[in-house]
Amino acid sequence: MSDIITITNVVKKYGEKTALNGLNLTVREGELFGFLGPNGAGKTTTVRCVTSLTNFQEGTIIVDGHDAVKDQVEAKKVMGLIQQQISLDKDLTIRENMISHAMYHMMNKKDRDAKIKELSDYFDLGEYLDKPVDSLSGGWKKRAAIVCAALHSPKVLFLDEPTSGLDVNARRLLWDIIKLMNQKGTTIFLTTHYIEEAELLCDRVGIIDHGKIIALDTPAALCESVGKYAVEYMVDKNTKYKYFKDQDEAKQFASTLDVSNNVLLRRTNLEDVFVELTGTHVGV
Amino acid sequence: MGNFFKQVYYISWADLMFMKHNFWNILIMTVMSPLLYLIAFGYGLRTGTSDIGVPYVAFVIPGIVALSSLSSSFASTSTRMNVQRLYYKSFDEMMMCPLSTSAIVFGKCMLGLIRGLLGCSLMYALGMVLEPEYISFNVLVVASILMSCMVFSMLGMTAALLAKSHQSMATFNSLIILPMNFLCGTFFSVDSLNPIFQAILYCLPLTHASQCIRSAALPDYLDFTWLSFAALFIFGLAFYVINYHLLKTRKV
Ligand SMILES: Nc1ncnc2c1ncn2[C@@H]1O[C@H](COP(=O)(O)OP(=O)(O)O)[C@@H](O)[C@H]1O
Ligand SMILES: [Mg+2]
Numbered sequence: 001m002s003d004i005i006t007i008t009n010v011v012k013k014y015g016e017k018t019a020l021n022g023l024n025l026t027v028r029e030g031e032l033f034g035f036l037g038p039n040g041a042g043k044t045t046t047v048r049c050v051t052s053l054t055n056f057q058e059g060t061i062i063v064d065g066h067d068a069v070k071d072q073v074e075a076k077k078v079m080g081l082i083q084q085q086i087s088l089d090k091d092l093t094i095r096e097n098m099i100s101h102a103m104y105h106m107m108n109k110k111d112r113d114a115k116i117k118e119l120s121d122y123f124d125l126g127e128y129l130d131k132p133v134d135s136l137s138g139g140w141k142k143r144a145a146i147v148c149a150a151l152h153s154p155k156v157l158f159l160d161e162p163t164s165g166l167d168v169n170a171r172r173l174l175w176d177i178i179k180l181m182n183q184k185g186t187t188i189f190l191t192t193h194y195i196e197e198a199e200l201l202c203d204r205v206g207i208i209d210h211g212k213i214i215a216l217d218t219p220a221a222l223c224e225s226v227g228k229y230a231v232e233y234m235v236d237k238n239t240k241y242k243y244f245k246d247q248d249e250a251k252q253f254a255s256t257l258d259v260s261n262n263v264l265l266r267r268t269n270l271e272d273v274f275v276e277l278t279g280t281h282v283g284v
Numbered sequence: 285m286g287n288f289f290k291q292v293y294y295i296s297w298a299d300l301m302f303m304k305h306n307f308w309n310i311l312i313m314t315v316m317s318p319l320l321y322l323i324a325f326g327y328g329l330r331t332g333t334s335d336i337g338v339p340y341v342a343f344v345i346p347g348i349v350a351l352s353s354l355s356s357s358f359a360s361t362s363t364r365m366n367v368q369r370l371y372y373k374s375f376d377e378m379m380m381c382p383l384s385t386s387a388i389v390f391g392k393c394m395l396g397l398i399r400g401l402l403g404c405s406l407m408y409a410l411g412m413v414l415e416p417e418y419i420s421f422n423v424l425v426v427a428s429i430l431m432s433c434m435v436f437s438m439l440g441m442t443a444a445l446l447a448k449s450h451q452s453m454a455t456f457n458s459l460i461i462l463p464m465n466f467l468c469g470t471f472f473s474v475d476s477l478n479p480i481f482q483a484i485l486y487c488l489p490l491t492h493a494s495q496c497i498r499s500a501a502l503p504d505y506l507d508f509t510w511l512s513f514a515a516l517f518i519f520g521l522a523f524y525v526i527n528y529h530l531l532k533t534r535k536v
Binding site: 051052053055072073074076077079081083085086087088089090091092096097099100101103104105106148 | 287302368373374381383
């Protein structure tokens with residue numbers, strides 16, 4: 001697989017504050033890439049730099065062979081973005097939002113109408129098309145935003161924390177949509193602070209903390225890197241973790257503890273990886 | 285070139301739909317304050333003749349037209365962009381599409397331009413009904429009104445791009461826009477003021493807009509102020525360059 005996004009040594013400062021501190025990252029064509037990190041780690045900033053919504057001080061970003069700064073018009077043609085916050089124009093109807101989006105991509109009326117029909121049928125948005133934005137619930141607004149971003153058939157679709165603020169059902173539905181779009185060939189760049197989401201959906205996961213990538217691999221390989229098996233136990237009201245490559249070793253260690261330690265032997269998950277790498281829990 | 289105009293139209297389409305949905309509200313908002321100014325200043329405060337020998341109403345109407353080009357064009361461009369940028373976040377949606385920066389500058393100015401033209405033409409038409417002997421209609425009137433609306437729409441865009449919050453927008457309004465409304469030769473002739481004050485007022489675009497529109501409207505009494513027209517053009521150009529730069533460097 002070839003690389004569709006290559007980020008090299010990107011430094012982004014907001015005034016004095018450094019949001020991205022020499023970020024290096026590649027995303028492969030066709031993959032479902034998960035970008036995991038706690039709040040404030042720099043996920044949104046990364047997405048905004050790649051999609052040329054903001055400038056950055058150092059480094060280069062190449063999208064599908066185009067420099068994201070110097071050649072941004074070309075780079076923008078292959079990208080679609082669903083922002084963290086709902087970003088529909090609330091003075092317009094859902095359909096008008098879609099039309100306007102297609103216009104920004106210079107689509108002609110015929111292509112535009114066909115694509116709006118195709119995608120809104122696919123997302124069951126048909127009956128909402130001529131309603132004002134605010135008459136839809138959060139999950140449906142998200143879907144409408146996805147349709148807008150996907151109208152021009154982008155090669156890469158960025159979803160910035162698409163499921164935060166949605167209820168469980170809406171989140172599940174969105175996961176299915178994301179998987180389906182990926183299966184149809186769209187590269188997905190999904191940022192999230194939900195570990196479960198990254199683990200469940202993504203081919204590869206990059207973990208970002210304080211504006212730097214601290215790990216990047218498949219979820220399984222990341223778990224393996226700290227040890228496939230985890231023993232979780234309590235000592236003096238503090239939960240401790242220990243990781244083992246080998247299940248028997250883990251069992252052995254667990255057997256040295258007693259019931260008052262609330263011992264739990266389980267598979268290592270991405271959260272463990274995160275804690276091991278950063279020493280903090282996600283979201284803390 | 286055709287592509288450029290298509291981009292401008294496509295960019296402004298969403299704003300035109302917004303205008304279509306809210307047409308009557310917008311119309312009332314656009315004509316209400318100039319009408320009140322006309323009644324209060326034109327008829328209430330002073331009747332009689334102005335320094336240049338026309339009735340005060342004929343003198344003040346071109347000033348009010350200039351004023352409504354400022355208030356309508358500036359307010360609609362800046363408010364709508366501010367809301368799209370800071371609240372709806374839909375401005376970013378547009379910014380990540382493959383559009384040329386100059387098309388964005390012109391496209392986002394269209395709403396203000398059209399609303400300004402709407403307000404100005406209604407007011408001007410009223411002027412021609414009220415003072416048909418004095419106020420005339422010619423190509424310079426059209427050019428001056430068009431130019432003022434464009435300049436103030438561009439200024440509205442600059443203000444919206446620089447505003448960090450809704451509050452900073454309100455401050456800009458009361459510090460710059462409101463004083464301009466009253467002082468820039470809209471209700472009285474700038475030339476009757478002391479020179480220092482005059483010099484300050486000539487640094488503001490509305491002064492030139494009033495001069496152009498008034499001199500174009502009363503050709504039998506005033507020579508067209510080509511210099512003010514040029515000044516207006518330069519203001520427009522400057523605002524365009526600033527907007528272009530702000531968008532291009534993506535500092536916003
Ligand atoms: N517009 C901004 N001005 C100043 N600082 C910002 C701005 N946007 C983000 N930051 C800071 O940059 C860091 C990264 O933010 P962000 O990319 O939004 O994180 P995430 O999306 O991972 O939660 C945070 O510390 C945040 O406070
Ligand atoms: Mg974020």
